[in-house]
Amino acid sequence: xxxxxxxxxxxxxxxxxxxxxxxxxxxxxxxxxxxxxxxxxxxxxxxxxxxxxxxxxxxxxxxxxxxxxxxxxxxxxxxxxxxxxxxxxxxxxxxxxxxxxxxxxxxxxxxxxxxxxxxxxxxxxxxxxxxxxxxxxxxxxxxxxxxxxxxxxxxxxxxxxxxxxxxxxxxxxxxxxxxxxxxxxxxxxxxxxxx
Numbered sequence: 319x320x321x322x323x324x325x326x327x328x329x330x331x332x333x334x335x336x337x338x339x340x341x342x343x344x345x346x347x348x349x350x351x352x353x354x355x356x357x358x359x360x361x362x363x364x365x366x367x368x369x370x371x372x373x374x375x376x377x378x379x380x381x382x383x384x385x386x387x388x389x390x391x392x393x394x395x396x397x398x399x400x401x402x403x404x405x406x407x408x409x410x411x412x413x414x415x416x417x418x419x420x421x422x423x424x425x426x427x428x429x430x431x432x433x434x435x436x437x438x439x440x441x442x443x444x445x446x447x448x449x450x451x452x453x454x455x456x457x458x459x460x461x462x463x464x465x466x467x468x469x470x471x472x473x474x475x476x477x478x479x480x481x482x483x484x485x486x487x488x489x490x491x492x493x494x495x496x497x498x499x500x501x502x503x504x505x506x507x508x509x510x511x512x513x
Contacts, residue, residue, distance in 0.1 A: 354494040354501035355467040361457060366400050366414070366449040370474060371481070376491055376507035384497045387419040387440060387463060392456075392491070392507055394449065413443040415456050417466060442466045454491065464498030470505070480509040 373396040382389035395403075395414035403414045424438035442458040449455075456468040470493020477490040489506035496502070 350499055351501050353467075353496045354503045355469045355496040357465065357467070361448070361455065362446050364404060364444065364447055366447070368449055368451050370451050370477070371396070372449070372451075372472070372477070373511070374481075375510045375512065377510065379489055379506045379508060382495065382497075382502055382505060383422070384419075384463060384500045386421050386423045388422050389495075389497075390418045390420045390439070392417050392454075392468070394454070410443075411441055413441075413447075413458075415444050415447040415449060415454065417442045417456070417458065417468070419460075419463065454493075465496070466498075467496040468505075469493050470495075470507075477509055481511070485510055 372394045374394060376392040376394065378389050378391075393416050395412075399412070399414035402408070419440040419442070420436040421438035421440070422436060424436045426434050426436050429435045440460055440462060442460045442463065444456055444458050446457040447455060451474060452472055454468065454470050454472060456466070458466045460466065470491045473490050473492070476488050480487055480490055488508065490509045491507040493505060494501070494503055495505045
């Protein structure tokens with residue numbers, strides 16, 4: 319009788335006390351959202367084939383934030399920046415297509431335009447990019463943010479209008495952005511020629 323009771327208790331414990339389970343497990347943080355821009359191992363290299371002048375700083379129209387890091391802008395360089403990059407004359411702080419994030423917990427100041435600027439900045443430089451008059455694709459990585467991927471369309475009419483006025487007036491780039499595990503299905507950027 320004693321062995322029957324022990325066998326029954328063992329079976330009950332294994333079935334409900336941490337034994338094998340047929341349920342699927344989710345991560346402790348919950349389910350992971352599908353990426354806004356999927357990783358594409360075939361997307362490599364540095365390609366630019368734009369006829370138009372795309373130089374400038376492209377600012378998100380709404381806050382794009384991951385943890386303590388807020389996207390400040392997308393930068394697209396001029397001919398010299400692209401020429402140097404392709405020729406291998408590169409620095410650790412600049413790429414002809416790059417994204418700059420600011421640590422919102424770092425000391426802040428108000429700049430001449432009345433905008434808040436934070437002292438700690440992360441520049442995500444490209445591991446691959448493709449740029450032409452209609453699209454910008456970007457892949458980079460950062461030790462704090464992880465992989466960063468952008469896939470966006472350029473509205474040439476809106477960009478030319480903004481360039482003629484010398485400032486941002488309407489979104490000129492719209493697309494999707496993936497920052498680490500955080501997807502941003504729709505991001506839009508306005509344009510400024512400089513600070």
